[in-house]
Amino acid sequence: MPDHVPVLLSEVLVGLHLTANDNVIDATLGGGGHAKAMLEVCAPNGKLYGIEADERTLQETKGTLNSFGQRFIPLHGNFRNLEELAKANNISNVQGILFDLGVSSMTIGDPTRGFSFQADGPLDMRFDQSAQTTTAADIVNEYSALQLVQLFREYGEEPVAERIAQRIIDERRSQPFSTTLQLVTAIETVKHRRGRIHPATNVFQALRIAVNDEYGAITTALPAALRLLANGGRLAVITFHSGEDRIVKRWMKSLPDADVTINTKHVIAPTRQEQLANPRSRSAKLRILTKI
Numbered sequence: 001m002p003d004h005v006p007v008l009l010s011e012v013l014v015g016l017h018l019t020a021n022d023n024v025i026d027a028t029l030g031g032g033g034h035a036k037a038m039l040e041v042c043a044p045n046g047k048l049y050g051i052e053a054d055e056r057t058l059q060e061t062k063g064t065l066n067s068f069g070q071r072f073i074p075l076h077g078n079f080r081n082l083e084e085l086a087k088a089n090n091i092s093n094v095q096g097i098l099f100d101l102g103v104s105s106m107t108i109g110d111p112t113r114g115f116s117f118q119a120d121g122p123l124d125m126r127f128d129q130s131a132q133t134t135t136a137a138d139i140v141n142e143y144s145a146l147q148l149v150q151l152f153r154e155y156g157e158e159p160v161a162e163r164i165a166q167r168i169i170d171e172r173r174s175q176p177f178s179t180t181l182q183l184v185t186a187i188e189t190v191k192h193r194r195g196r197i198h199p200a201t202n203v204f205q206a207l208r209i210a211v212n213d214e215y216g217a218i219t220t221a222l223p224a225a226l227r228l229l230a231n232g233g234r235l236a237v238i239t240f241h242s243g244e245d246r247i248v249k250r251w252m253k254s255l256p257d258a259d260v261t262i263n264t265k266h267v268i269a270p271t272r273q274e275q276l277a278n279p280r281s282r283s284a285k286l287r288i289l290t291k292i
């Protein structure tokens, strides 16, 4: 499975302004690339609380970061419950919090998770298979045509949402959807490839956002993160598409000047060099604020 290359790593480290013995939260631990670098900066005594919804990823990353001993505290859970997770683990007044949203390369590369349109697998897409029940197949098989169109438009910005929704409705009458390949094939019958972008990209993005209620989770977590920061502490958020970036941008703008300083008046994007070395970074945007 492909390793996950952390995006905007040096920009995150510089932007969070961490120093020795700072305590931090990585709300999206993933493969632990950002976490490892933050643990190194916060040595010798700073702690990193790493939250991860995906149990399998958490177990793997525990192994990767075990050399940091008690300084690394892995937490299984959804960052939507940041407040509760913090209370249960006596976390407060941290100097830095990072959200690096989305899915890791390892999870996308694992066909059994159903995130990839490039490999056949169950149409699942749940980040946390132990806590979530609704899968992408449930949505594809149960939403009305109108609900599918809205979903593909709003979360996927899919220009041919109606044609794809109709195709799904027609096909599922005889054969309910259960695999990624079945959905990809249905999409390809009404949408042809133009350029580098795969025709199923937008629909898969929309389904993933819906299955995991990603907009709801980040909307709930951001104010909780601000409450957990110490005065002078910093919050960094990396987004990968316009819908989630809009949520972060609007929330940051809504905060009173007396409470925060926005460090990224202009959003930070990966250099051309990083984009070439790590194509997954292409759409990344980093926003940072400091709590006053």
Ligand SMILES: C[S@@+](CC[C@H](N)C(=O)[O-])C[C@H]1O[C@@H](n2cnc3c(N)ncnc32)[C@H](O)[C@@H]1O
Pocket: 004, 005, 006, 007, 027, 028, 029, 030, 031, 032, 033, 034, 035, 051, 052, 053, 054, 057, 077, 078, 079, 080, 100, 101, 102, 103, 104, 107, 127, 217
């Ligand atoms: C882009 S990856 C993070 C990669 C990480 N920064 C690294 O360097 O390896 C995002 C991770 O956050 C997890 N995740 C996404 N949404 C989550 C949520 N609401 N709560 C907890 N974890 C979440 C995903 O399972 C995934 O492993």
